[in-house]
Amino acid sequence: MSKVFPAGPDLDRARAGDDDAFTRLVEPLRRELHAHCYRMLGSAHDADDALQDALLRAWRGLAGFEGRSSLRSWLYSVATRTCLDVVQRRGRRALPVDLGPASDHAVLADAALTDVAWLGPYPDAGLSGPGARYEQREAVELAFVAALQHLPGNQRAALVLFEVLGFAVAEIADIMNTTATSVNSALARARRIVAEKVPAATQQQTLRMIDDARLREVVSGFATALERGDADTMVALLTEDVTWSMPPLPSWYAGRSPVMDFVRAVPFRCGSWRHLPTSANAQPAVACYLWDEAAGVHAAWAVNVLDLRDGLIAGVTSFQGVEHFTRLDLPASLP
Structure with a gap:
């Protein structure tokens, strides 16, 4: 016989139509359900919409919840089915590496592809701390x-x-x-x-093997190298097989030489940069701000999510667009 989970007072009230009771039931699970939707869909924005739709479905279908599983399991069922509907309608999200081979030199006339559904970064503020499961942090990398x-x-x-x-x-x-x-x-x-x-090694495993001082050195060195146009410092931080991509731009680079050709030709020549250390996808990240003469501020440009290996940077994914700063609760500009 299937185990029956007892209904609590809030569940009884929610079944009777109490919105507040339903909110109290789902609020402790909202963050992990959102992360689940992101894993399924590859977009924090799509995860927002899917979770909202899933909770609406759950609210409307609560009378059909018989308590033969936990409420958490039932909500994951509803959220998964909702995400599968989205996948069927919209297909998958991509990174530049999915679209074609790496470029061996800087592409100066790279134009954004607006007709591609790009993979996006994920705010990991709710995935840290003593209550966060290690596996769930790995699963948003x-x-x-x-x-x-x-x-x-x-x-x-x-x-x-x-x-x-x-x-x-x-x-x-x-x-x-x-x-x-x-x-x-x-x-x-x-x-x-x-x-x-x-x-083979996840970023969580890699980060556990790097001491905090080295991690700070890598992140600050990356930011400082970009701000100062310091090629020697940048080269010393990169693995031989490093990759760099910049969605929504289609071009990407593989190998220290092509990456540095790009860095010297584009970021080093763009103008004045300022940076903030942050994190995304349970990985170290650096938010880049480029000087905007008309506005008189350094304006949000890209969030660089770093992949590390052996204490060096093995990959940089630069997510361009102020919407990513908003999502990660970062300022839109720096004075």
Whole structure:
């Protein structure tokens, strides 16, 4: 017989139509449900919309919740189905590496591609602290979320629900309205694809091996090198196989020499920079502000999310656009 979870007073009140009671029920789970939607969709904006839609569906369908699972499990079921509907309508999000080969020299006339659904950064403020699960921080890292985008919706959902959230195969089959055999098959395919695209060591594992002083040195060195146009400092911070991409620009660079050719030709020549250290996707990041003569301020330009390896920078993803600063609760300008 299935275990029946007892209904609390707020659940009874919510079923009776009490909005406040429903809010109290879902508020402690809102942040983790939002992160789940981001993993599935690759966009914090899409996660906003999906979570809002999922909670509306849950509110309307609360009478059908029989308590045979926890409310948390049931809400994840609703959120997952909502995200699968979005995936079916919109497809996947991309990074420049998904669109074509790396450029071996700086592309000066690179134009933004507005018809591409780009992967976006994720604010990780709610994923730190003693209550945050290590696996859930790993599961918002850029490499993992980008790899998920290469999976069909059913494989994406199965992998996240099983590997990240710890749902049983039978529970996932129920959520996705399929069989346990289909779930196991989806998991096997998903694991193969993700293993090909995600580095063996996660950023969480890497960061745990770097002492705080070295991490501060790398982040501040990166920012200082950009502000001063210091090529020697920048080169010393990069791995030989470093990559640099700048969505929504399609060009990207692989290898220290092409990356430095780009850095010397573009960021070093753009004008006066200022920077703020931050974090995104549970990774160190640097927010870049470029001098705007007309406004008389350094204006938000790009959020650089850093991938580290062996105490050096192995990847830079520069997310251009003030909307990313707003999402990460960063100022739109610096005096």
